[in-house]
Amino acid sequence: MRRAYYPIVIAIFSVFYLSCKKDFSRGAPSSGTLDNVHAYLKIIDVSPNFASIVNGKDTFNILVNGKKINGYSLSYNVMYPYAVNPSTATYTTTYAMVEAGNNKIQLAVGVNKPDSVVYVTLNENMIGGGRYSLLITDSIMKGMKDSSKIFVRDNYADNSVIPSNIQTTGYITIRFADLVLNDTGKVDLYSYQRNSALYSNIRPDSITNFVAIGYNYSMGDTMYVMRSLPAGTKVNPTISQRTILSKIVIDKSVTGTNITPIGRAFTFIYKGDFNVTSGSKAKSIFTYIH
16 A cells, blocks of 8 residues: 655544444453553455455454454454444444564454365564554455555554644544545545645555644534546636545534544545445445544
8 A cells, every 4th residue: 555645734523433233342452551562453344345356255254363353243344343332422442452473364254163264364563552454455465465555553643643842632643545446546635614635636545644633623524535636736626616526524513522532543534446336335435533
């Protein structure tokens, strides 16, 4: 996955989650307190064509060193662990805890049984206290040769992201990933409230670094994924003049009144099949909290 670096402006964000399964407590979620003995892993399935790519099923488990870590099966539009508890609509732990060091991560049907099938194997060195996201995309098979396309460090808490000379109160950190791999054009992530692009000219199969930004949590927004403007465009067109590929409404009331995301980090993902216009695998945008 190519890295992209672009300037951004102040925006407003809230929290969404991918699906509404109720099996929330199983697995080995972290307690929120990091240590150097363990590493921390989040898995997000945004591969609309996974079954055909692996010549298998759409539903699978995640094994780390031969042990299943997910409490429910993963399939398209499913994330483990959840960032928001579907039963209570409150934030909870967002990473599964695994041993630090060299880890064999497998996507498999079954768990060490004669009829088990391993689709993908990744060998990753995970540092103690490090947070990681495994983004399962349509480039999953290429990921076995170059896992940087799907296995990314969630370094949103590093000093390089949040400088020591700024106050973290009133800030969040964000990044953006374009994972609609059968698209050929670049896209912008655009804020209606700010009337400007947060990220511009992002290529398919790209993810930006995290950047800390100020925001006003008391307001809502609508985020658009738009086709990038041609190079040299001097006049900034209105939204109605832009090619809108997807949008998401950020409602200030989504997270309730007892929780604020100050100091939290968010990844925005443009996902799906570019050629599908309706249904769960149509191109769309969502965000998850770290």
